[in-house]
Amino acid sequence: MDYILELNNVSRHFGEKENRAEILKDINLQIKKGEFVAIVGFSGMGKSTLINLMGGLLEPSEGEVRSKGEPVTGPAPDRGVIFQNYSLLPWLSVEGNVGLAVNQIYKDKSKTERQAIIEKYVDMVSLSPAIHKKPKELSGGMRQRVSVARALSMDPDILLMDEPLSALDALTRSVLQDQILDIWKSTGKTIVLITNDVDEGLYMADRIIPISIGPNATLGPSFEINIPRPRDRKTLNKNEEFRRLRAEVISFLNEEKRKEKLNETTDSNSYPLPDIAPAAI
Template identity: 40%
Template sequence: MSTAPVLELFKLSKAYPTPKGPAVIVKDFTLNFAAGEFITLIGHSGCGKSTVLSMVAGLTDATDGAMILAGKETNEAGPDRGVVFQSPCLLPWMTAFENVMLGVNQVYYTASKQERRELAEYYLSVVGLGNAMHKYPADLSQGMRQRVGIARAFALQPKMLLLDEPFGMLDSLTKMELQEVLLALWRRNKLTTLMVTHDVDEAIFLSDRVVMMTDGPEAEVGDILTIPFARPRVRAEVMADPRYLEIRNHLLTFLNERSHIRPSRIAAVKPGEMATAGSTHAPHSALQAH
């Protein structure tokens, strides 16, 4: 991996005006992404996970802070970030192929028609839709529609992939199948990735690092855990590893017992009070040495 971060988030904050003053959803969110790194973001519902992803995508303006992508400060949406939502939002009057081509035509308008067509066909085939790419969304299952969404994002060949609970509406079997599809594509393309998820097991299996967010309002980075399993990963081997339960317990303990603790407030406590104030907050490096 390159030493220079692909994405730098520095004190990103988002607030909305209310009659009683600004309601701060996310505060001082700071995180760097190494090239090709897969990071998942977990936390309780409403803590601001999707808000962070939306700011990174350029779909929501940050109230404060800075975002530097590939060395350039940015705050607008662009084809350098491919986004997959929980619902793929396909245009119903277009086939799967035409939905993917819509973005490809806009981004690669200087390429020949044949080159653009081959690009769309390649990614639809890779996600397993080689025989269904000319079907309409109404004729596709929820899992197949999500495959179209994944193919559409990768076909843009972006600098970053952003995933907002893309498997949240799928049954367990389909979810596991699409996790494997996603990992196979990620390995081929080595795209720097940010994924929002509620699923602790999904976070462990997919991630290089899991970033845990504190509860809102004023949510921030509460803890960061490096996942030690080598790639490529085999699900059965990961789950059989004795470290798996330790990692899973660490994440669940944060969500159940420590998500209300904000590191920034602990840091503001006087040095003599630090041990007591921070006694329930395990260091983010707790499992990195395994």
């Protein structure tokens, strides 16, 4: 069966020789059409590198990335990327930022048609009242919604989200989670969500995959999330399946953390680091 996105034995390193830093190693991932996959891991372990590889912004050092069966050679509008820091162009309004994508993708459509498309996607993320505002006049959540609208307006087959919500406060975060879910449901897009929040992954995705700690980070086992939708945030904590998956994912990540620590102590050159672990553990 054809996957919408496939990563086969993908490795990526930066630098050469003594400066060579292995970020990702032997990544294997198959994503089906319409799937919502969450990849969860500690910060700074190559998750953004993984998104960049999928988006075609980076080329793998080894292995290959295939999109709809074809090898990926570079970025393409059918793989929309939503960056962690929004990456909005600060001199353009909301309309201009979305318009940049729309004008590029729908070159053959008339101006009024393009305007209608812009307005449709701005409305989809409920930003119509702020359509003429500049990014600096918007809150963090609104900026991320513009970023989502821009990615959606390219009408991509797959949306690659690089920690889209991690810079937001908890309340805005949950609102946006639901909004993204709504969009996913209504448009049927495939979504890859990279996050550092296990609960977020479990609440939103069909499948959650932990990523191990780098260097040489790789994907852990894939956990299917068989919790019926729509999922209820309030009762999710009591759900047996949720609690089991959460425990499994966290214990995988913890094991990784422990291994990393062992590695560190054997390395005599490294500096002693404080013993800090996420509160969830």
